[in-house]
Amino acid sequence: MAAAIALLVASLAAGCGSGGDGAERGGTIVDAEDQAPAIINPLVADGATVAAQRVVSNVLQNLLTNDETGAYVPQLAQRVPAGDDVATGPLRVTFRLRPEARWSDGEPVTPRDVVFTWRTMTDDDNQIASRTGWDEIRAITPGTTASGGDCPPATCFTVAFKGDYAPWKDVFSVAGGYYVLPEHVLKGKDFDTAWNTGGIVGSGPFTLERFQPGVRAVLAGDPDWWGSEDAGGGPFLDRIVVNFLDSPAATLTALRQGEAQMASFLPDPDLIDRARGVAGMTVDQVPSLFFEHVVINTEAPPMDDPAVRRALAYAIDRDQIVDVLLQDSVPVLQSLLRPSQLGYRPTFERYSHDPQRAIGILEDDGWVRGSDGIFAKDGRRLEIPMSTLSGDELRRTEVRLMSEQAREAGIAVRLRSRSPDQLFGNDLGQGEFTTALLAFGGGVDPSPTALLASDQIPSEENGFSGQNVYRWSDAEVDRLLRSSDRELDEDARVQQLGRIQDILADEVPLIPLYAQPNTIAHVDALQGVKANPTQAEAFWNSGEWSLAGG
């Protein structure tokens, strides 16, 4: 009975806090980040950091964003374009801006701002970090719809792409790492330097009050925010202070000490465990779009042999990795795609831990077990170096655990630590690795083209920067990638993506382990926080946050 009452009280309290009428106004929360962006503009190369994106996502907005389930939701747009607003051959998409949308200086957000953003992103003089999608746009026309009709030019415009481009939503979503820029503020300025240390004018619930590189960013709630009504009257917080600390351990110490009320962690089980142990602290986790996986260089012997790759997949006990090292906080990932993405098909489910099967595959392939228990063929031991980042304790532990598991199946997995510079600057691009434990990820759109297309294999032509570091090519997959990127019919695209995932499970150029969790630890009093699986990140709904008793 008492428990039932307590539950009732708790649920009432929660109901009040989640941005409803009961939300209290005022208060400052301090967020601790473990990295310090050198500059605060996340669109240019030197600012493209998660920390900068987190700060700026309180200030800048895009036409769309993604919610806590990963679904696209409108932000500056009235709705996610669909039906008549999307026409193909080539792709044209009509967006309708919310008429009440305003920049924090009171100017309305207009289609001209979107045009300006497109020009800024594709201007050859600007050191834009990534232009994915923006360079697929042919024209942006205010006052015209996708079908060629007229619409109010103050709020309505059509984006015409060069061809059919299925991942178009990511270009216009915060989760793609992009934001709409104010033309009246930035026009005539050098975008590479204009917003490095402040001056950012956005349309979000907070304004950037101050940015001190290496120390902190201060965000102030905008009382005149145009979106207030949708956020239940927010922003409720006076301020969000983002402190840039030196390490993940420092963020935890700050939380422990009450020097910060909120932090978002990388998947570090020690820290997350300790955060859970702090009294009055809530830890919220959601599998993110970044996925941890074994990258296999399919050109490096012995991994050039598909049988060895399959044997390795059977030899590794992925359940045990997640169970032992991540306290079962996330499920094992069964594909290159993540469950929240369109077309996810768990094709790697077949690789449940089965050392006998791995041994069988290797024996059929002509491998013979040596006296040390490790297979060998033509005088070569079955030894697989696995590279990972030297400072990364979790990954190093994962590799050592895998090494122990693989030994049972006669495979010697050897840990090879590399500095970020070595791994990202040299090894991956030059193919100087056999396997590597890494997380990749990015937008919400499922297109795996950048990772799997054969023209993305690092080579002279692409300056060794291609991302198909698996160095794996398959004619059918190439064809499927090309067509699925142009396929705007979702069912057809799901079919094509499914086929790609089937082939991946047969060929095993990679072994997916788990989707890295996005973790937010925050004081109980901070209400309305919802961990987000996408790059829209922790602050995606900060306009709804409130501090009870603050």
Added chain:
Amino acid sequence: MRGRGLARRVGWAGWTGVAVLVVIALACLVGPELSPYGPDEQDLAARNQGPGWEHPFGTASLGEDVMTQVLVAGRISLAIGFGTALVATLVGAALGLLAGWRGGWVDGALSRFAELFLIVPAFVVLIVLSLTFERVGVAEVILILAVLSWPPLFRLSRASALSTRETAHVEAARAAGAGGGRILWRHLLPAATPEVASFAALAVGVAILAESALSFLSLGIDPDGDPSWGTLLIGAPDTIEDRPWLTVFPGLAVVLTVLAAALVGDAVRAALDPRSPGARAPAGERPSS
């Protein structure tokens, strides 16, 4: 008779230092061979256990025996400590005596060279050098740390040689027709020995501390080989609250070794140079702050 006097002058603190060093070194050399566990041997049933009978120092995240790890790591750390002290002493003392003995342009050039290393703050050198190597092993760490440790030794032995050169003993020897090499070997070297030996002993400890700082900054020894005490301590900020044994034991190993080395340094000086009023610790570079 002379030996007894020496033993007494070394004092109980000095002998304690020697004893601790010997015990630690022996344990690190022999211990891992006697241990029933390998340093990387996993036992998932015994993960994250505190100290107990089975595992006196507890276990790590995959059930590895921390005691074996600490002992194996000691081999690396001690090798770095003694290796650095040895290289720095040989280079520093040789060049220092040469400079002090020959004087003139040799002295000028060598002094200038040593000054180069002294005017760049120590950890600037550490960071830049460790970023230069493709792979940092024991030898590389010794090289990096020796680069920092030799200039003070150079100064010490040069100053000693300069003053000894002018003494009546040396004048007399020279008058008696003793060659340069003989003077260097018989007079200048023995005179410099107390200061240099004492500094060298301290340098062992300083190198071990500096190694742990390098590891803490992720600039240290390649973590794939055997660990050092420094690499075992990297996780301290993460684990010290929940699993203190992962920090306490390697931490104690460092503290005891450095303490012992400092005591030996004090004692060596007191024993070899009985005129000195009290053991005087030379200013060591502390790149590890």
Added chain:
Amino acid sequence: MSAAAYAGRRLLAAVPLLLVVSVAAYALLYRAADPEARLRRIPGVRAEDVERLVRQQGLDQPWYEGYWQWLTGFVRGDWGVSTANRGVDAIEPIADALPATVELMLLATVLSAVLALVLGVVSARRPHGPGDTSITALTHLGFATPTFLVGVLLQLAAIRMRDDGWAILPFLAGVVVMLCSLGAALRGGRIGRAAFAAGLVVVALSVALWGRLGGDGQVVFYTQQRFSFGSEGDVLSVDHLQHLVLPVLTLALVNVAVWTRFQRASMIDALRADHVTAARARGIPEWRITTRHALRASLAPLVTLVALDLGIMFSGAVVTESVFSWPGMGRLLRDSALSRDVNVAMGIVMIGAVAVVVANLVADLLYARLDPRVDLGNRRR
């Protein structure tokens, strides 16, 4: 030779050294980090983006061209532009970090000098006595513990104090006072007894008030950064003091052991000097002999050491700064070296090198003043 002429000659002689240092540092820094690695890690970056950025940022330039540009600018007072933040001159992040570092290191140096002075003098009064032995043991312990471990332990202590109150502080102070005055009290000195009693009272009081001083989440010492958001830039605030205590303590421990040994040795020397013996024969009380006659003569080595240490001050203490997220020169250098922000890193290296040159000079001048036996022209270093 006059001190001014001597100083001028020394500084002039340092110029070629600084030049060599700058070449070596530039070449090493330029090659230390791979610039493309940073670009490749940008989320969602494509091959064509990396290629374009390498071109745009001039990352394909050989190091000597970069060095020449840097040097010609540097001598004219232009330190170049920060690579990480193209909008600002390299001097700006340095100007932000310098006060933080100087403040931290200066306070730590002063604290360790004062501690070393007191402990050294106390040790020298009765060499090898119980006081000397325990001081030696404690200072050596501070010296032998890796700095980052000291920092982490102090942070843990701060967390405990926040949860359980800070009664431990007066408790420890009382215990120290009691231990120090124990000998004097046993010998029957009045002051000794009074001090012992006072210590006892403080200990008893803090035990009685255990758990009632602070606690309940009241922060006693901060563990991260230099200011809280609310008192940003206010160096005289209590908040700032709360931020300073732990890093200053961490850094101070480093030097106390070595400096105490120096002070002890020179104090023993000084106490054996003829004029001290004579004073003692005249029946002047021991404390007066110590403070009036011996102390000044014993100061030269410690003062020299402190002056030398001030030179290192300007380049920061990277380990302590990173444990406490202190926005100082050490972290700036580490970050700029790792991200190949060569202009910023070079600025720090040069400031550090010049500071060491000046500090060495100051140390020599001070030594000459304090020790009349030294003649500047002939002093060889």
